[in-house]
Amino acid sequence: PDLATSFLEQPLDNPLMNAAGVWCTLAAQLDALVESSAGALVTKSCTLSRRDGNAEPRYRALPLGSINSMGLPNEGYAYYLDYAACHDYERKPLFVSVSGLSLDDNLTIVAALREAVLPAFLELNLSCPNVEGKPQPGYDFEAMDQFLAEVATAYRRPFGVKLPPYFDFVHFDTAAEILNRYDNLAFITCINSIGNGLVIDTDSESTVIRPKDGFGGLGGDYVLPTALANVNAFYRRCPGKTIIGCGGVQTGAHVFQHLLAGATLVQVGTALHEEGPSIFDRLQHELRELMAKKGYSRIEEFRGRLKTL
Numbered sequence: 555p556d557l558a559t560s561f562l563e564q565p566l567d568n569p570l571m572n573a574a575g576v577w578c579t580l581a582a583q584l585d586a587l588v589e590s591s592a593g594a595l596v597t598k599s600c601t602l603s604r605r606d607g608n609a610e611p612r613y614r615a616l617p618l619g620s621i622n623s624m625g626l627p628n629e630g631y632a633y634y635l636d637y638a639a640c641h642d643y644e645r646k647p648l649f650v651s652v653s654g655l656s657l658d659d660n661l662t663i664v665a666a667l668r669e670a671v672l673p674a675f676l677e678l679n680l681s682c683p684n685v686e687g688k689p690q691p692g693y694d695f696e697a698m699d700q701f702l703a704e705v706a707t708a709y710r711r712p713f714g715v716k717l718p719p720y721f722d723f724v725h726f727d728t729a730a731e732i733l734n735r736y737d738n739l740a741f742i743t744c745i746n747s748i749g750n751g752l753v754i755d756t757d758s759e760s761t762v763i764r765p766k767d768g769f770g771g772l773g774g775d776y777v778l779p780t781a782l783a784n785v786n787a788f789y790r791r792c793p794g795k796t797i798i799g800c801g802g803v804q805t806g807a808h809v810f811q812h813l814l815a816g817a818t819l820v821q822v823g824t825a826l827h828e829e830g831p832s833i834f835d836r837l838q839h840e841l842r843e844l845m846a847k848k849g850y851s852r853i854e855e856f857r858g859r860l861k862t863l
């Protein structure tokens with residue numbers, strides 16, 4: 555079976571890439587993703603200036619996934635624009651994730667990205683749950699609409715958004731109605747971590763990460779059904795847009811499920827953090843095996859074809 559696919563008319567060897575924030579803060583990590591068999595890669599969400607992020611421990615791997623409250627540690631947007639300027643786009647597409655701490659910061663970064671005239675894809679992060687005192691725009695529909703109105707106008711080129719998980723059909727409907735207003739909003743990445751979970755260690759009777767009294771974003775097995783729901787909800791509601799699936803991917807079957815739900819590309823976070831970039835070889839092998847067993851030779855034969863009962 556062939557895993558070749560395309561994203562916004564760009565060909566990719568396969569639909570797999572990292573999730574923003576994982577294995578992508580420093581150039582050496584990004585280089586490792588370029589060298590890996592990932593079909594594409596995305597940078598750590600960036601802010602105007604470099605940030606240390608929250609106090610450690612701020613990430614913990616768990617039997618069923620992960621919890622994190624990193625606090626947006628990153629090298630500042632110029633670092634990632636420099637990386638994007640040196641990337642070989644013939645090899646694989648590069649996405650730049652932007653998570654400015656204000657609308658103005660986002661506009662400054664987006665203007666710089668536009669000025670750089672690079673073939674990189676902008677993934678506007680509306681869903682970081684871990685910056686104290688900064689409510690995420692993804693859960694404030696008025697703010698989200700305003701951010702998109704200004705960014706879509708300023709950037710003028712195709713871009714995408716990274717959304718938080720929603721858990722109610724009224725929220726799916728409202729968010730989709732906003733997103734559908736912006737013609738150059740070309741893709742939607744669902745989901746970011748499920749925000750502000752609390753993991754407790756029974757023996758120590760304590761939280762397991764330091765920031766925010768232990769409250770942090772959940773990833774891994776915990777989030778797969780929610781991720782699939784959000785992928786399919788926006789796939790159904792935004793027919794003119796491309797969906798990128800993110801959340802809970804650990805096996806080839808999980809990739810298959812995201813594709814079935816309507817995803818074009820599939821991002822890997824927690825599992826990549828734990829296994830490293832070789833995971834992209836394993837996931838492709840498992841996906842090919844599953845496709846062969848089902849008699850599929852190309853992804854387009856089943857992508858978006860989720861059956862209902």
Ligand SMILES: O=C(O)c1[nH]c(=O)[nH]c(=O)c1Cl
Nearest residue numbers: 623624625626682684747771
């Ligand atoms: O704490 C973080 O850096 C972080 N952590 C997440 O789980 N999602 C995000 O978008 C970000 Cl920006």
